[in-house]
Amino acid sequence: MQASKNKNTEKAEPFYKLSVPKQKTSSEIINEARNFLRTLRTRRPFTPTEEQRRLFGSGSSRAPQNRPPSVFSLHASSFDLAESRPVSGVRLSPLKHKPVLVNSAKDEDSSISFPKALADASEIRKVSNARARLFRRTSWGNFLSAKTVPPEQKEEKLDSEQPAMRNNLCRSNNDCLAEQRSYTPWNGESRQLICNEQISGLESGDFVQGTAGKPSFQTRGERSVNSDGRFADEEQQFPCEQMKKPGTSPLWPRSTGWKGRETGLQVETRINESEEEEIFWHMKVLPILHELEKEDNVENLCLACTKLYQALNEENMLGKKFKRRSVLLKTLYKLVDIDSDPLCLKLTKIILSMKVDGRNLLSVCKLAFKICRNEKNDYIIQNDGLLDCLLEVLRTEDLQKNNEALLYCMGAIKFMSGNAVLLNEMVKKGAVEMLLQLLKQINNVKENDTYFSNLGHLLVQLAATLRSLADLAPARRQLIRSGAVSELCVALEQRMRDKDVCTYVIRIFSKLSSYNDFCTALADCSRCYILFLALLNKHQKQQDLVIRILFILGNLTAKNDQAREQFFQEKGSMDTLKSLFQTYHELDLNAQKWHKERGREEKKHLKHPSEAEDVLIKLIRVLANLSVHPSIGAALAAAHHVVELLVTVLEYKSVDECEELVISAATTINNLSYYKVKSSAVQDKKLHIAEMLLKLLMSNSMDGVVEAVRAFGNLSQYHEICDFIIQKKIHKFMIALLDAKNQDVCFSACGVLLNLTVDKNKRAFLMEEGGIGKLVDCLQDFGPSDWQLACLICKTLWNYSGNITSAASCFGEDTETLLVLLSSLLDAELALDYSLDRDVRDYHKLYWEREFKPVAEKLLDRIENHHSFQL
Secondary structure, three states: OHHHHHHHOOOOOOOOOOOOOOOOOHHHHHHHHHOOOOOOOOOOOOOOOOOOOOOOOOOOOOOHHHOOOOOOOOOHHHOOHHHHOOOOOOOOOOOOOOOOOOOOOOOOOOOOOOOOOOOOHHHHHOOOHHHHOOEOOOOOOOOOOOOOOOHHHOOOEOOOOOHHHHHHHHHHHHHHHHHOOOOOOOOHHHHHHHHHHHHHHHHHOEOOEOHHHOEOOOOOOOOOEOOOOOEOOOOOOOOHHHHHOOOOOOOOOOEEEEEOOOOOOEEEEEOOOOHHHHHHHHHHHHHHHHHHHHOOOHHHHHHHHHHHHHHHHHOOOOOOOOOOHHHHHHHHHHHHHEOOHHHHHHHHHHHHHOOOOHHHHHHHHHHHHHHHHOHHHHHHHHOOOHHHHHHHHHHHOOOOOOHHHHHHHHHHHHHHOOOHHHHHHHHHOOHHHHHHHHHHHHHOOOOOOOOHHHHHHHHHHHHHHHHHHOOOHHHHHHHHHOOHHHHHHHHHHHOOOOHHHHHHHHHHHHHHOOOHHHHHHHHHOOHHHHHHHHHHHHOOOOHHHHHHHHHHHHHHHHHOHHHHHHHHHOOOHHHHHHHHHHHHHHHHHHHHHHHHHHOHHHHHOOOOOOHHHHHHHHHHHHHHHHOOOHHHHHHHHOOHHHHHHHHHHHHHOOOOOOHHHHHHHHHHHHHHHOOOOOOOHHHHOHHHHHHHHHHHHOOOOHHHHHHHHHHHHHHOOOHHHHHHHHHOOHHHHHHHHHHHOOHHHHHHHHHHHHHHOOOHHHOOHHHHOOHHHHHHHHHHHHHHHOHHHHHHHHHHHHHHOOOOOOHHHHHHHHHHHHHHHHHHHOOHHHHOOOOOOHHHHHHHHHHHHHHHHHHHHHHHHHHHHHHHHHO
16 A cells, blocks of 8 residues: 555656657757647639730739730731832842833823733723622732732732733733833843843733733833843743743743843853742642632632642741742732631731741731630631741740730730640640740840830730749749749849739749749749838739739748748848738728628628738738747747737637638737747737637637637646636536547647646546546547547646546546556557558557657556555
8 A cells, every 4th residue: 555655656747748758859849849830821812814815904004005905907908018028139230321110001201002901901800799798998909910009019910810911911022121222221230130020020920010901011120122022132032922831941941141231241140939939839829829819718718828838838938038928928918808817817827937027027916916816716726836836936036126026926825825725735835945035035125225115015925924834734844944933033123113014923923832842943032032022012002912922922931941031031021011911901991891881791792801801811821831930930929019910800800701811810829829938929918819719719610719729729838828718618618629529629629628737726627527538538539540639638637637546536437448448559559550551650650659658658557556556
């Protein structure tokens, strides 16, 4: 008996102090401490999809008069014919005598007589009624018709389908050209160019038609011609009939000896077009152009355009090197007037492939933009190669020279990125790297540059596209690998005053910061915190921007100690958060007052937090995540203005109004209450905080109840809070929660009971409220699956039995159950589930050996000793 008494005199050690073996390192202690501190999760800010596709969204900060239009009229006249004409690489020598240009029959002083066309002029000009209806407005007329062309265009046209007129023209050329001999100077340099130009005109039928069906010729340095139809200095005659023979070689051989009469020197020149290109033009391209001119069915026109592209592509004639490029483009430009997106899509693809520039590049990029703006066209775009053409424009065109064309090109690509199929195609075609290269070019243009402002419009389109690409895992990996973080930060820094640019870049960061690898890359860019704080201060009332920056900061500080330190140490960081809280707290109070005046029913219909509430949620989350860092958490616990912000939320906001906001505030207070620091603001306000937590504990929100219980778990280490708990009967609520059959709820409730049992004067409440039996039930239900909870229950029972004299009197009818249960749980073979995955089993075994076993063995030994003594 004496021996039993000696055993019973061991020192009762309360388990509110964590059982930490001496051999544990400081890092292990810190890691264990963190398990009681929690970071917060929250929803990513919602970005609604624009109802209409446009260059700038409905929330754009750009005034309509200061931004390029999303809607515009586009016709054939939008294109520049002069630009499409190939530029000669040889400069003509000045003419000694200015030739007389005869453009109509009204030129009475002209000595040149024109033969009448053998074909019916009205027949040549005729356009079918069905085709005419396809055009939105008057077009330029048929390319291969006998219609009059204004002199300023200086383009020669001939209907190649009218052999009678062609023969007539060939015969009349003898008289026409002979008359010009006296006006035309002759030299070696101009010879080659004029020869080439006239060959091209004859073979393609590219004559300028005069009035009343009479063809007129422009005499831009033409050469002298003999009466037999040959050039005066030419040794070989080529009959005009050769033009009519299909499949024959060009009118002029590939190389011909030319002799200049003035100098007597023999100059050998090469014809601009190869024989193969001539055959290709006549046999493949020209028939398709005739079809495009005469066809009156949109579907057939689309098929013709497809054949044309295939033919050009097969013969490697896309681009600027094709000598007939100007004739081809003029035909395509006219078709733009036809009101058909599928046809315009075909035209856009060909025109872009022909490498147009200047005004024509701008017009065709606008055409692509117009097609892509209609979401219904996504399907036909998927089956065409327009994306390749647009990406090629971005890759090759000069940024400053063609910034407006690139703007609409980028806008079209942005619209495409709204389609999942096209978005995946972009990734496969290397769009991410291409866009980042373009971003670098834009970043290289400084603010004092003339193009800086206009490039801001382009940057908005680019950033919006990158935001869409960020949805795809391969694109995200490419963005991180290609250094997108640093370039986007440069764009933010340079465009701080451009809210649209800032918003889209922040949206990219917001989306990507949900992924750990990107957060790591962003955290390594130390300048980002300065930029984020600058934006928060500059655009404090721009909710859509503020909420995303706070969301990013919350993600950065959720798992990264380096990010926590860098942000907290940044000058003015806490002051900025405080200022933001005051701004949006005031907005929320005003909104709350407005709803109360009109009835609370209106507020209850809101499924999501209001804009002001959402900002406060994201802001408090940053504080909660910062508080996980030991030194930062201690500093925040002593920061009275921070704790006051959190208490303010619990004071004015009920869990029914905004559950997430209230719970976030309670979680942050719980984190800060963990730190026992000098001048702790939490300790100073602990009773007031307890009153606010009691309100949350009585709410209908189970998540709110659990969070309040957790907070009481830390606060109950103070005697004043324990007295408050007993006084307000909160301990009964904690015992009742043990029946919740939820591990987290039982763990939190048991933590409060553990601290209450430290005071020997308060231990009896466990027996009165049936707490012992409920603790044993929890140990039986959750012990084998949650050794931390099992350990906590054993610690509570150990504290409770500190003054034990008899096991039966202490534990009552639960004594036998407890003895059997503890014995079985201490048997490793029975307690540990060896069917689990090895990693999970090792995790369980670690907690079983280090946490549960030492406490359970001591508790079992105490019960057995007092139980045997009683027997």
